[in-house]
Amino acid sequence: MIKVQQENFDVSAELAALTSGNHAIGGIASYVGLVRDLVGADSPDDALRAMTLEHYPGMTEKKLAAIETEAQSRWPLEASLIVHRYGRLEPGEQIVLVACASAHRQAALDACNFLMDWLKTEAPFWKLEETGAGEAWVDSRASDDAAAARWKVKTDRAAE
Amino acid sequence: MIKVQQENFDVSAELAALTSGNHAIGGIASYVGLVRDLVGADSPDDALRAMTLEHYPGMTEKKLAAIETEAQSRWPLEASLIVHRYGRLEPGEQIVLVACASAHRQAALDACNFLMDWLKTEAPFWKLEETGAGEAWVDSRASDDAAAARWKVKTDRAAE
Amino acid sequence: MKVLYFAWLRQRIGVANEEFDLPGDVDTVDDLVTWLIAKGPGYAKGFAEPQVIRAAVNFEYVPFDHRLSNTDEVAFFPPVTGG
Amino acid sequence: MKVLYFAWLRQRIGVANEEFDLPGDVDTVDDLVTWLIAKGPGYAKGFAEPQVIRAAVNFEYVPFDHRLSNTDEVAFFPPVTGG
Numbered sequence: 261m262i263k264v265q266q267e268n269f270d271v272s273a274e275l276a277a278l279t280s281g282n283h284a285i286g287g288i289a290s291y292v293g294l295v296r297d298l299v300g301a302d303s304p305d306d307a308l309r310a311m312t313l314e315h316y317p318g319m320t321e322k323k324l325a326a327i328e329t330e331a332q333s334r335w336p337l338e339a340s341l342i343v344h345r346y347g348r349l350e351p352g353e354q355i356v357l358v359a360c361a362s363a364h365r366q367a368a369l370d371a372c373n374f375l376m377d378w379l380k381t382e383a384p385f386w387k388l389e390e391t392g393a394g395e396a397w398v399d400s401r402a403s404d405d406a407a408a409a410r411w412k413v414k415t416d417r418a419a420e
Numbered sequence: 421m422i423k424v425q426q427e428n429f430d431v432s433a434e435l436a437a438l439t440s441g442n443h444a445i446g447g448i449a450s451y452v453g454l455v456r457d458l459v460g461a462d463s464p465d466d467a468l469r470a471m472t473l474e475h476y477p478g479m480t481e482k483k484l485a486a487i488e489t490e491a492q493s494r495w496p497l498e499a500s501l502i503v504h505r506y507g508r509l510e511p512g513e514q515i516v517l518v519a520c521a522s523a524h525r526q527a528a529l530d531a532c533n534f535l536m537d538w539l540k541t542e543a544p545f546w547k548l549e550e551t552g553a554g555e556a557w558v559d560s561r562a563s564d565d566a567a568a569a570r571w572k573v574k575t576d577r578a579a580e
Numbered sequence: 581m582k583v584l585y586f587a588w589l590r591q592r593i594g595v596a597n598e599e600f601d602l603p604g605d606v607d608t609v610d611d612l613v614t615w616l617i618a619k620g621p622g623y624a625k626g627f628a629e630p631q632v633i634r635a636a637v638n639f640e641y642v643p644f645d646h647r648l649s650n651t652d653e654v655a656f657f658p659p660v661t662g663g
Numbered sequence: 664m665k666v667l668y669f670a671w672l673r674q675r676i677g678v679a680n681e682e683f684d685l686p687g688d689v690d691t692v693d694d695l696v697t698w699l700i701a702k703g704p705g706y707a708k709g710f711a712e713p714q715v716i717r718a719a720v721n722f723e724y725v726p727f728d729h730r731l732s733n734t735d736e737v738a739f740f741p742p743v744t745g746g
């Protein structure tokens with residue numbers, strides 16, 4: 261299931277809905293991404309006040325559904341969920357939830373890892389950071405691209 | 421933090437307590453183990469009615485705290501949590517929660533995976549299954565031992 | 581066709597989306613970028629480093645030699661930073 | 664010393680734990696198993712396949728050649744199945 265929303269989410273409620281009544285599920289691996297504020301440690305002006313997530317409505321849902329299908333084809337999942345928020349979020353707030361339920365522990369954990377790597381590099385979201393020094397768009401990280409490349413997902417992205 | 425308890429746990433509340441006020445945390449990887457009932461699919465007599473987890477009070481807490489320390493020495497974790505229940509549990513109920521919070525996504529996911537592999541093979545818990553056919557103790561699984569061996573944790577276990 | 585811009589590309593160009601007929605001399609995404617750059621300084625600034633810009637047509641990532649049709653929805657944006 | 668038994672080992676022996684003085688001819692965990700087996704049929708049944716039984720002394724897993732002292736807490740149990 262895919263949810264792209266402004267509202268916050270409750271992890272317990274999402275996991276309960278995902279597994280409800282399915283006793284073939286041995287476990288649920290999940291990852292919750294939070295708005296982090298590391299930059300403010302040294303200089304108060306650098307402290308993150310908020311982050312605004314912009315996305316491409318329509319394409320986001322389509323791409324998230326496609327990668328969820330890909331994960332389900334790679335691992336024996338009983339259920340899966342991606343919740344991704346957009347809009348303005350403050351430090352400590354939840355951004356994203358990925359949850360994968362399976363009879364098999366390692367399948368659940370690997371699928372969760374796969375989906376997070378993909379989200380970082382392929383999901384059409386952009387982050388605008390607000391600090392005391394002003395606003396700045398977050399650059400994509402080479403380490404995220406390398407992590408996603410581990411899985412050899414076929415994409416038709418532009419040659420870069 | 422280590423909790424060995426009979427009571428159920430609320431994942432959202434546990435994660436919130438783990439990360440509260442720490443804005444250096446970029447994400448939380450977690451795994452929730454559930455009581456699974458696969459055996460009942462074909463024959464009603466084989467259906468799992470409940471599972472009773474026995475443990476070794478004192479040793480359980482000591483071993484869980486030791487492996488949590490080991491995980492914190494291997495990965496840059498901001499916080500970690502193991503909640504393991506004991507007593508009688510029915511299909512669909514939560515057994516265990518492992519959560520690892522870090523600035524770094526992969527560290528959180530790997531540490532969570534490590535702790536779950538360890539719990540399956542080294543934590544002093546035993547499972548008694550109740551079905552229509554009676555009660556039976558669950559054997560340890562060779563696949564769990566192999567998964568734990570990946571991490572090369574030093575143990576002074578008896579030669580087997 | 582409909583063209584959308586996101587993140588700092590949207591800010592530099594000054595519009596979030598616009599609709600116009602596919603110009604006669606525009607066959608590919610690359611051609612469209614060249615055509616847009618000629619429209620004004622905001623576009624020129626937005627596409628100053630075209631190698632960092634990604635394109636999607638009808639919600640799928642495409643290379644810049646992808647051929648366009650007049651019914652396409654085309655989106656341009658910087659590298660994504662989700663999760 | 665205190666000795667504890669868990670899971671099916673506890674059921675076969677019929678007691679969860681017991682306390683007694685370390686017998687004079689018992690030096691190691693292995694010696695203790697031999698001594699226990701002689702105590703009765705429940706113990707003999709419990710330790711019939713000693714290679715599957717694990718031992719802990721003072722909350723740490725030990726090999727069967729581990730030497731015992733009278734103040735030890737010794738636990739015997741089948742392979743664990745946590746998580």
